[in-house]
Amino acid sequence: MAASLGFPRFGDKQNSPQFEDYLGQLLEERDRIGLTEAIRQIDALMITVEPSHSVAYVAELCVMTPYHYLVTLESESHFTHILRIDMSAPDLLVREVKDPNVRGIFRSLNEVYPIGAVKPNSRYMGEVLRVTDPHAVVDMQKARDIRFFNQDQIRKLELPGNMAVVKPSPYTHNIVAYWERPESDVRVYALGWSSIRDDMQAAYEGAKATQKKLGIDELLLPIDHLATRIYSQNREAAILEYLTLSSYYYWGSYDIADQNSSTNVTKSVHFANELESPAKVFTAANHPYFMNHLLTESPTEAFVRNFGPRLHHIAVAVKDGETEAQANIDYVVASLRDCGQKFLLDVIGSKEAGLKQIFSSASEYSSLIVEYVQRFGGFQGFFTKDNVAELTHAAGVEESLRALQKEAQA
Template sequence: MNSLQFDRHGDKENSPFFEEYLQRLLEERDRLGLTEMVHDIDALMITVDPDHSISYIAELCLMTPYHYLVTLESESHWTHILRIDLNSPDLIVREVKDPNFRGIFRALNEIYPVGSQKPNSRYMGEIIRVTNLHEVEKIQQAREFRFFNQNDVRKLELPGNLAISKPSPYTHNIVAYLERNPGDLRVYALGMSTIRNDVQAAYEGAKQLQVDLRIDDLILPVDHLATRVYSQNREVAILEYLSWSSYYFWGAYNIWDQNSSTNVTKSVHQVPESKSPAKVFTANNTPYFVNHLEKLPSPTETFVRNYGPRLHHMALAVKDGERDGLENIEFVVNAITQQGKGFLLDVIGSKEQGLKQIFSNASEHSSLIIEYVQRYGSFDGFFTKENVAALTEAAGAEEGVKNTHF
């Protein structure tokens, strides 16, 4: 494997530190065999507050292609597994049973003014498929990466067949490794397995609504995951994730209008994003405390100050084409809007630019935004600079971010 063979995109200049350690870390990763052993994103993990998982699953099953598979019950959590198929990551939705339950993931929310309002609600991180769990964990520990021990994993009520990292100091996300060969089933060793009638009913209702709205065949799997971090942590957050994963640095763009940059990483294994979504990192170009001097916009840094560093949105692809005289993305958005789900702006972009995009309102259950993106023809990027500026501005104007001070 050669993780440095790929063309670079974008106009964002990185520091000499970043360029030096990008090369050194990826060369080391290849040499140690990690790139060969670490593969696709197998699952995305989300935690919600008590009594929110059923409504959130109904929301997800309307707005995404996911299906309810099973619930794993442990002492303090309900863990619901949603799946499309084995060619796309699972969604793991954990619900804390007791509102007074306290743990490390709640602590990551509580020091942030908006994040603390939903203390157990956050994106946790990714589970990545590996071919030799023991060897990967051993190598990563030798590189000074830290994991929860098995007793910690048991207390956290996370699957016992995972190797799970401590939360990142830069993104507050975790990375977990699951040993699985291609074609083998995904199994999560946790609690008692059951199909809950109330969850099944919410799922079936959402899927029937998708059919009735004629959008069930238009929404495709997850395309990319976008994390927001503090300005000073942009480069180290990217380098850290590349060290945990088998991704490479695709490139970065300055979004001058919003005083931020958008940075993209992708799998070196050249699988489609539907199988292993791209990971995007967004950060301010300047820290918050110079904004009053420079008079610059700061939606990204303001988000992080209010919610903490965390996943901001999960983007899903929409099938290229038209339905009833509308582009598919507009047909989907119109249908979902009729069900009371709001969006932050109108669909932006054009066929001439290569894609159209839109952000939903943040979910009341997870605080995550859903992005829809429809690409035309052979367009293989993730955005245009004009689109990103408009999306970032719209997200920054959302209640609780731009106009609220704590």
């Protein structure tokens, strides 16, 4: 039986006694009833974009990541473009609504936030988790008061019909879906008519030609982690909720005091290698926005107030080693910059510290940032506090500028 409480704890952030108590109770129960064993890895990530933005976004992803365009699934009101590396890493499902006026629950999660409303159909939706017995998992989760979309709602939302989908979290606004897939089976999504679109294939081939020309195609690895930003008061609840929905464990939290923020990490019980099932990170302010005039303003809280609780960045791992006498991450970033890709800062960290990282500018199409991370010599830590502080600050500067631009346009 899995032992979710048997992992070492890291970090210096102090949690409430209630959090620590509930953490133990939740994970012990999850192990005991068999949920931990039944819920396996993240099999897919779901992202939505505005109408006509998917070709450009897929091309962007295929230059900046190791993903490949596989196929397009067309339903009545959506295109869903499937991107894949291999069966050891999660797929990306890029979902595009055909009619910009179509309304629904996922759009409404954007529209109440000033910058989120600018692109109401663009957001990260959530993860698909592979399970060994979906009916048992759904029954156990319903007994824990987890709420699911019914099959009629799934049809109306045009989500894959072979999944059980949890309703959006009140803390992260993300969904989690469960589906059954034997480990040896290829992922197949029950969603519409299948085709390889000429425009998408041409964009994909052009992107991969660029990637190869830059010499970065062999240096990019799968996703290392997914980072969600949430309101300060929801930090502990969001972590506990995700541990309830998944088979992840609590790795620990670090306080980034000079950014009035904390970074909180959960990892898979079953997969020690994040490239097989990415870590889930939750970033939250230490204090709510109305304390800003008394304390240090938090870029994390400002982001959530402008965009809503949502995924902030996808971190792509970079192969350890050097290319042309540079660390691979420096070579990747310099090559992409020469192509016109913008970044929020220079590469930070060092080989001596064991880790280098950088944030790209946010995508025009999804609002998501791509982070690159290179670990040196088998470095086991997740990040350094100095790196996180610099990344948080840089992202906050860009997001403040975007907010000012929005106000100027209003």
